[in-house]
Amino acid sequence: MQRRAVIISLTMLGLTGCVSGLGIEGTARPQMDRSYALRGFSFAALEGLSVSESETFYPDADIVWRGDPMGPRIPQIAAMFQEAAARTRPVVDDAVPVDVDVTLVRFHGVTNRTRYTVGGVYNVVFDLTIHRAGFDEVIEPARRVVDNLDAPGGERAGLLEQSGQTQKVRVTDFLTTLLRAQLV
Template sequence: MYRRTFIASLSMFGLTGCGAGIGMQSAPRPQMERSYALRGFNFSAQAGLVASESASYYPNADIVWRGDPIGPRIPQIEAMFQDAASRNRLVLEDGFPIAVDVTLVRFHGVTNRTRYTVGGVYNVIFDMTVRSAETGEVIEPTRRVVGNLDAPGGERAVRLEQSGQTEKVRVTDFLTSLLRAQLI
C-alpha cells in the first residue's frame, strides 16, 4: 500500500516537476503564406544556461540531457538541432531561400532515474527567427517556440530503447517535426 502511494506521489511529482515550461505555449506564428527553401541554420544558446548531471528525479536546471554520454551538453543538443535542420533541408527545398536562427532557452529531458521509473516530459524551448538567406532581412520576427515530448517511463522506456527508439532518436525526430511545423 505504502509503495503504491509512494509511486503515485512520484508520478505526480514527475508530471508536475517536469512541467516548468509545460504550461507555456509557443508564440503564435505570423499569418502568411509560406513556401520556404531552408538554406541556412544557426544555433546558439542563451547565456547562463545551467546544465545538471544530477541523478535526482527532477534537477533544477535549464539543461537536462542523458541521451549522450556525459560531456558538454549544449554541443550535444546543437548536434540534434543541426540534424533536424538537415533533414528539413531535404523537405523544404523549393521556395524562398531562408536561414533560421535558433537560440536555445531550455532543454529539459529526464534523468535515468525518472526515465526508468515514472517517465516525464522532454521540454524544449527556443527562440526562432526566419531571415532571407540572401540578404539577412528578417522575414518572421523572433518568436518563442515551446515543444513537449512524452518521455515514457519504466518498461515502456526499456522496450523503446531495445527497438532502437533511443532518447536521441526520439528527440531528434521530435525536433525535426517541431522545426518543420514552424516553417510550413
C-alpha cells in the same frame, strides 16, 4: 505495493506541476504564406543556462540530457538540432530561400532515475527567427517555440531502447517534426 504506487503517483503529480508551472509559453505561429526553402541554419544557446548531471527525479536546471555519454551537453543538443535541420532541408524546398536561427532557452529531458522508474517529458524551448537567406531582412521575427515529448518510463523505456528507439533517436525525430511544423 500500494505504498510504491502512491509514491510514484505523487512523484508524477510533482513532475507535471514542475513542467506546467514554469511560466514558459510559446508564441503563436503567425498565419502567413510560407513558401520557404531552408538554406542556412544556426544554433546558439542563451548565455548562462544551467546544466545538471544530478540523478534526482527533476533537477532544477535549464539543461538535462542523458541521451549521449556524459560530456558538453549544449554541443550534444546542437548536433541534434543540426541533424533536424539537415532532415528538414529536402522537405522545406520551395521558392523563398531562408536562414533559420534557433536560440536554445531550455532543454529539460529526464534523468536516468526518472527514465527507469516513472518517466516524464522532454521539455524543449527555443526562440526561432527566420531571415531571407544571405540577408539581414527578417521575414519572421523571433518567436518562442515550446513543446513536449513524452518520455516513457520503466519497462516501456527499456523496450523502446531495445528496439532502437533511444532517447537520442526519439528526440532528434521530435526536433525534426517540430522544426518542419514551424517552416511549412
